[in-house]
Amino acid sequence: MSDIAATPSREPLLQRINWVDIGPFIALAILVMVGVLINPDFLAPTNITNVVTRSAFIAIIAVGATFVISSGGLDLSVGSMTAFVTGIMIMFMNAMVPSMGGNAIIAGMALVLCVGALCGLFNGLIVTVGKIEPFIVTLGTMGIFRALITFMSDGGNIPLDRSLREPFRPVYYGTFVGIPIPILVSIAVALVGAFILYKTKFGRRCAAVGANEEVARFSGISVGRIRTIAFVIQGICVAIAAICYVPRLGAATPTTGQLWELQVITAVVIGGTALRGGKGRIWGTVAGAVILEMIANLMVLSNFISEYLVAAVQGVIIIIAMLVQRFSKQP
Amino acid sequence: MSDIAATPSREPLLQRINWVDIGPFIALAILVMVGVLINPDFLAPTNITNVVTRSAFIAIIAVGATFVISSGGLDLSVGSMTAFVTGIMIMFMNAMVPSMGGNAIIAGMALVLCVGALCGLFNGLIVTVGKIEPFIVTLGTMGIFRALITFMSDGGNIPLDRSLREPFRPVYYGTFVGIPIPILVSIAVALVGAFILYKTKFGRRCAAVGANEEVARFSGISVGRIRTIAFVIQGICVAIAAICYVPRLGAATPTTGQLWELQVITAVVIGGTALRGGKGRIWGTVAGAVILEMIANLMVLSNFISEYLVAAVQGVIIIIAMLVQRFSKQP
Amino acid sequence: QETRTIAVSVPAATHGWTGGVVYHAQKAAEEIQAAFPNIEVIVKTSPSAAAQVSALEDLTAAGNLDALVILPFSSDELTGPVQSVADAGTFITVVDRGLTDPEIQDLYVAGDNIAVGSTTAKFLVDNLGGKGDVVVLRGIPTVIDDERIQGFQEGLEGSDIKILDIQYANWNSDEAFSLMQDYLAKYPHIDAVWANDDDMLLGVLEAIEQSGRTEIKYALGGNGMKEIIEKVMAGDPMTPIETPYPPSMIKTAIYMTAAQFNGQAPVRGTVKLDAPLITKDNAEEYYFPDSPF
Amino acid sequence: MIDEQVSPGHAAPLMQLSGLGKAYGSVRVLSDVNLDIRPGEIHAIIGENGAGKSTLMRLISGHVKPTEGSIRLAGEEVEFVNPAAAEHAGIALVHQEILLADGLTVVENLFLGREMTRNGVVDDRSMERIASQKLAALGCTASPRALVRSLPIAQRQLVQIARALLEEHRLVIFDEPTAVLTTTEVDTLLGIVRGLRDRGVAILYISHRLNEVEALADRITVLRDGKMIGTYDAVDVSQEDMARLMVGRELAMLYPAKRGPSSEEPVLEIEHLSVPGFVEDASLVARPGEVLGLGGMIGAGRTELFEGLLGLRPAKVSQVRVGGKLVRIGSVADGVEAGIGYLTEDRKGKGLLLRERLAPNLVLTALSRLYRKPYLEQGLEQRELDRAVDEYDIRVRSKRLEAGQLSGGNQQKLLLAKIMMLDPKVVIIDEPTRGIDIGNKSQIYAFIDALIRAGKACIVISSELQELVGLCDRILVMRAGRIVAEFADEAITEEAVVLAATSGGPNAAAGGHH
Numbered sequence A, B: 001m002s003d004i005a006a007t008p009s010r011e012p013l014l015q016r017i018n019w020v021d022i023g024p025f026i027a028l029a030i031l032v033m034v035g036v037l038i039n040p041d042f043l044a045p046t047n048i049t050n051v052v053t054r055s056a057f058i059a060i061i062a063v064g065a066t067f068v069i070s071s072g073g074l075d076l077s078v079g080s081m082t083a084f085v086t087g088i089m090i091m092f093m094n095a096m097v098p099s100m101g102g103n104a105i106i107a108g109m110a111l112v113l114c115v116g117a118l119c120g121l122f123n124g125l126i127v128t129v130g131k132i133e134p135f136i137v138t139l140g141t142m143g144i145f146r147a148l149i150t151f152m153s154d155g156g157n158i159p160l161d162r163s164l165r166e167p168f169r170p171v172y173y174g175t176f177v178g179i180p181i182p183i184l185v186s187i188a189v190a191l192v193g194a195f196i197l198y199k200t201k202f203g204r205r206c207a208a209v210g211a212n213e214e215v216a217r218f219s220g221i222s223v224g225r226i227r228t229i230a231f232v233i234q235g236i237c238v239a240i241a242a243i244c245y246v247p248r249l250g251a252a253t254p255t256t257g258q259l260w261e262l263q264v265i266t267a268v269v270i271g272g273t274a275l276r277g278g279k280g281r282i283w284g285t286v287a288g289a290v291i292l293e294m295i296a297n298l299m300v301l302s303n304f305i306s307e308y309l310v311a312a313v314q315g316v317i318i319i320i321a322m323l324v325q326r327f328s329k330q331p
Numbered sequence C: 001q002e003t004r005t006i007a008v009s010v011p012a013a014t015h016g017w018t019g020g021v022v023y024h025a026q027k028a029a030e031e032i033q034a035a036f037p038n039i040e041v042i043v044k045t046s047p048s049a050a051a052q053v054s055a056l057e058d059l060t061a062a063g064n065l066d067a068l069v070i071l072p073f074s075s076d077e078l079t080g081p082v083q084s085v086a087d088a089g090t091f092i093t094v095v096d097r098g099l100t101d102p103e104i105q106d107l108y109v110a111g112d113n114i115a116v117g118s119t120t121a122k123f124l125v126d127n128l129g130g131k132g133d134v135v136v137l138r139g140i141p142t143v144i145d146d147e148r149i150q151g152f153q154e155g156l157e158g159s160d161i162k163i164l165d166i167q168y169a170n171w172n173s174d175e176a177f178s179l180m181q182d183y184l185a186k187y188p189h190i191d192a193v194w195a196n197d198d199d200m201l202l203g204v205l206e207a208i209e210q211s212g213r214t215e216i217k218y219a220l221g222g223n224g225m226k227e228i229i230e231k232v233m234a235g236d237p238m239t240p241i242e243t244p245y246p247p248s249m250i251k252t253a254i255y256m257t258a259a260q261f262n263g264q265a266p267v268r269g270t271v272k273l274d275a276p277l278i279t280k281d282n283a284e285e286y287y288f289p290d291s292p293f
Numbered sequence D: 001m002i003d004e005q006v007s008p009g010h011a012a013p014l015m016q017l018s019g020l021g022k023a024y025g026s027v028r029v030l031s032d033v034n035l036d037i038r039p040g041e042i043h044a045i046i047g048e049n050g051a052g053k054s055t056l057m058r059l060i061s062g063h064v065k066p067t068e069g070s071i072r073l074a075g076e077e078v079e080f081v082n083p084a085a086a087e088h089a090g091i092a093l094v095h096q097e098i099l100l101a102d103g104l105t106v107v108e109n110l111f112l113g114r115e116m117t118r119n120g121v122v123d124d125r126s127m128e129r130i131a132s133q134k135l136a137a138l139g140c141t142a143s144p145r146a147l148v149r150s151l152p153i154a155q156r157q158l159v160q161i162a163r164a165l166l167e168e169h170r171l172v173i174f175d176e177p178t179a180v181l182t183t184t185e186v187d188t189l190l191g192i193v194r195g196l197r198d199r200g201v202a203i204l205y206i207s208h209r210l211n212e213v214e215a216l217a218d219r220i221t222v223l224r225d226g227k228m229i230g231t232y233d234a235v236d237v238s239q240e241d242m243a244r245l246m247v248g249r250e251l252a253m254l255y256p257a258k259r260g261p262s263s264e265e266p267v268l269e270i271e272h273l274s275v276p277g278f279v280e281d282a283s284l285v286a287r288p289g290e291v292l293g294l295g296g297m298i299g300a301g302r303t304e305l306f307e308g309l310l311g312l313r314p315a316k317v318s319q320v321r322v323g324g325k326l327v328r329i330g331s332v333a334d335g336v337e338a339g340i341g342y343l344t345e346d347r348k349g350k351g352l353l354l355r356e357r358l359a360p361n362l363v364l365t366a367l368s369r370l371y372r373k374p375y376l377e378q379g380l381e382q383r384e385l386d387r388a389v390d391e392y393d394i395r396v397r398s399k400r401l402e403a404g405q406l407s408g409g410n411q412q413k414l415l416l417a418k419i420m421m422l423d424p425k426v427v428i429i430d431e432p433t434r435g436i437d438i439g440n441k442s443q444i445y446a447f448i449d450a451l452i453r454a455g456k457a458c459i460v461i462s463s464e465l466q467e468l469v470g471l472c473d474r475i476l477v478m479r480a481g482r483i484v485a486e487f488a489d490e491a492i493t494e495e496a497v498v499l500a501a502t503s504g505g506p507n508a509a510a511g512g513h514h
Ligand SMILES: Nc1ncnc2c1ncn2[C@@H]1O[C@H](COP(=O)(O)OP(=O)(O)OP(=O)(O)O)[C@@H](O)[C@H]1O
Pocket: D024, D027, D029, D047, D048, D049, D050, D051, D052, D053, D054, D055, D056, D096, D395, D396, D397, D401, D405, D406, D407, D408, D409, D410, D435, D437
């Protein structure tokens, strides 16, 4: 018997490709082709760069969501959490300018990472200690964060101090070796995320908790702790996204991050991570985020869709993208 | 061994109470007590009647959602579906008035039930035939329905013909033996829903599909068909809610039913139905809908909460309501 | 002295302008309560038309309401419910959006959304020499948005100015930023941009700046946000004008309503706030540095 | 549907398999099976773990589609599109793995897909009545209204069997029905199976318990490595023959020699452990170098005792010492830290991640022990897998398989390897050889022997009496949540254990003389 034991190197290449993993990329490729047909300008370097840069926020947050979802959770609060931590960061930076000058930016970044982690911790603890469905908990905290930013801004907006705009600006608009910073940041976040999820003990445990909580418990894994840490990671990712976000418009408003939670979850699911937990797919998630932004871009670039129907066409395309994936899985 | 076998009739009463079932009602009771403390007017008959009447929309839709969720699905499109079918109904009624007069209302009601069922069927078929996560499918159709109502109304609104307002008005504002019609309708819907879910083969299978799809399939249950029917039921409930809704606001707009999906899901979960599927609790769901509406009412009646923080307080109360439930389960 | 209760019902602060409304409403409430202890002002926000109807029911359930100041979510949907409140003898002040039946209201403090669109359009017709290509960003599909777009289109009638594109950006700066980037990618030549709300204009300006495109002569908004007024005062060539649609109109309405409980005769009728062109010369009048909007 | 009293030798075959085979991708797990199944016979299928027995059953019952060959039912070629179709044709399968919906009640599971109604309303009364009858016939005490989740695994198995017997079928397939049952239930079940045969039903019966096969079967088919070795009349083959045919070689002695504790100093002492609702005031010690057995009926609370010990369910305990040192155990991780390894009886629900590959499953509990560095070193777990596959003789056709794709017995061996990664001082094995073939059993016993020789203690919970008696130096018997008897050395006999477990025999009061 044991002589039949695997020699994976001899399996044909086609069978070794993991179709679930590349499904989102196939969908992305098809979308690009459709895009070019619709409007040749689609492939113009500026357009592509803009689109990918824009997708960075969702991509970064969605990397965190991949942890939460693969550990069997769900976080609906990410959008309003972004607004909230952005507000905190700006207010702190503005307050620090007189004493710290440009260093206020660094201090603000450090602070927002802590605040983000704390927000995640808050979500995580309510879910795990209170044993309440993550959907409800984060729906609740979604309202809480949104209300706090509205309160902090008196319903208006919280602008970044003028003196900080210029030095902070490159974090969104700058490039490094020709690549926009947000793209680099999201690649870095995805790399770190992939490393943690696939190459560390925590990542393993995270997937185990999502796949079967009982098995995880019987294997000596502290289910609550792992779930909580996943939420903390989500919070940190939100903070990173907030850091890239502020220099773009230089303000936090009550509408910042509105409905991002749905986009984030969609990106994760399009990327091939199952909502019921288990295996998370970081790179698929990133592809999912780009797909979403690209669909929105195509809606504007195409000429034949009534403005009223944009949302309908987007909905149809998302469903089709999922179908493409589904069927590319069964070669 | 057999002497240990259960003799349920001899269990003390307290242990025989199903705490999960009454959890939402305990939360409701506590909320009422808090309400009276905050504002004595809270218990005024008009106020209580108003609140319960208003919760009818969410309650009716949430009864349908209980089917979808207990069968292991999820429907994010209910809010925009409400807007869409409301739009269709009003346009149809307006078009029929010249020829049919007041009968246009009856015809419109019949039509909207069909349209609702079809919308549900559409969701259900994409989920089951396309084998795509319900979250994504209904996120897509949420966009589609929302876009369609925007298109139908040209971005404005679709008002009900003046001549129909008066005859239609009692459907929301009327009473029968002193009880407002919407309350009667939602009790009727809940009764029928409870009957179907608990007393028919379909209901049993619905729960089975949600509890364990594989086992259900091995037992010869057509998982796809059950799920699809659950979505159709959801569609019909949406249509019934739309019928009660029109006389209240007399128009359909692109913002009709916005975010209802979240309220509906919250009502279901607060009611004790687990999001991962399995057992559905119709009466809990109805209690959940009343709880939500009551929280909103308390926000209006209380005077010490900054208007900016209303959403935060609501979020906190929802989480506390879940905690109350959780701990009332372990007496 | 008898206590009088005024209820103020406005949409929730979901974006800049509504945020401003809530701010001014609360300010007015505080000031009036401080000045006249016998007048109680209750401000309530609602996130949707249905919720606003609910709030009206809740406010009137106790039956001791003397006046209602309401900025309706939409005209059709709120007409019936406000009628019920009026039937109970409550003084009704309607702000901004008129009800379908003007008989209901005692006082109407009106903004003019159509004028916001048409004033801006006329400016463009005059300053672009009657021809050119413009792109438009609109908000959330509601009556306000619809009226502004309608006014804009009417204002352009008869000129050779062409609207290249109109898309929704939900009164959200981020979505406006993205949409403007895409417009820029799609149209190699744009003469002017109109965002029908200043929140969106902020995003538009960033996108234009980033693109480095120079052919765009005007990027205009509307509503009178203080950041934009500052630009007008500073003589910004790209945003030289602004159309006010001051959220402070709610404050005006509350004061006028309160006046009658303070011994003055009730003011009835219509107070129409027009939407004059704000230029560098008169910008000072429309600048409220303390307002959040 | 069923002929009366047909004698197996002469009846026309009910089902004929010709050239039946199954391949997953390029891997053939079963090929060229030719078999007649006659009405009114009990046809045993035996073979090593991974021989393809379950696969064959899944082909017959429509769960899996064959890649070659054909199935004839009553002379007509059939192709079942799904299990429901097979069931409609009169074929029922009792799965090796328990397939019930956890969140539903016993009745709901029993009648899933064939609910009884009266005037369109589900008739709970009748269903509960019938359920009680069917369960009682199987000796199952579970309440029809209990949630399946709350049942011990053996009760679940009985529910599953009851489900297959709810309606009359032409062919009933039992895939290791007795693996999780204790002696009494096994006897009841065997009676029922014989009753079915006598009514002319064809039975396919898989078991690793060769004494059962010998006692029950009319004919025996042996599978090895996915191929048919042959079909034999039961009277012609002894248990030794069966073992030889399955394994393809002579078997060594099954049980290793007993050696007794190497020291009187206990490695594990548990004092006054209670698990509310399950265990009352249990105290026990385990000494290095001894195999301590726990016997008892289903529901006696043996599993719960150790789950309680490891913080897997709420429990109270006054003291736990490991190697003389007082330890506080609040979780499995604490247990691992203290040197206690626990192997669950429910490998599918609590032991393995079925959708995960083998290596991650193997190292899941031992992650911290295996990887000193914060990240997972390249190839390390793969090497561990290779070692475990070797050491525990886990038969896999590809190491890229998911755990759920292993045969039942191989899953058990993987689970064993997983626990052993922790190098525990005390190993608690709940049902160590559940679903393991005779060849592998002796391997596992030899392995347990190696453990105690290394000075560890081993606690074995087993429902297989022979195993307990053959393996253990000392046996504790539990009944209704209490430890009621202790036997050592010569006092250990099957009769004594059964007596203590069922009625409180003479030794009932003797609860631990240490
Ligand atoms: N889905 C699958 N994909 C690939 N291989 C599979 C799959 N299912 C089963 N196998 C392989 O088929 C072989 C036969 O498995 P099967 O379950 O039939 O064995 P078995 O005789 O029932 O063993 P046991 O006595 O341990 O239950 C095993 O090697 C198993 O790994």
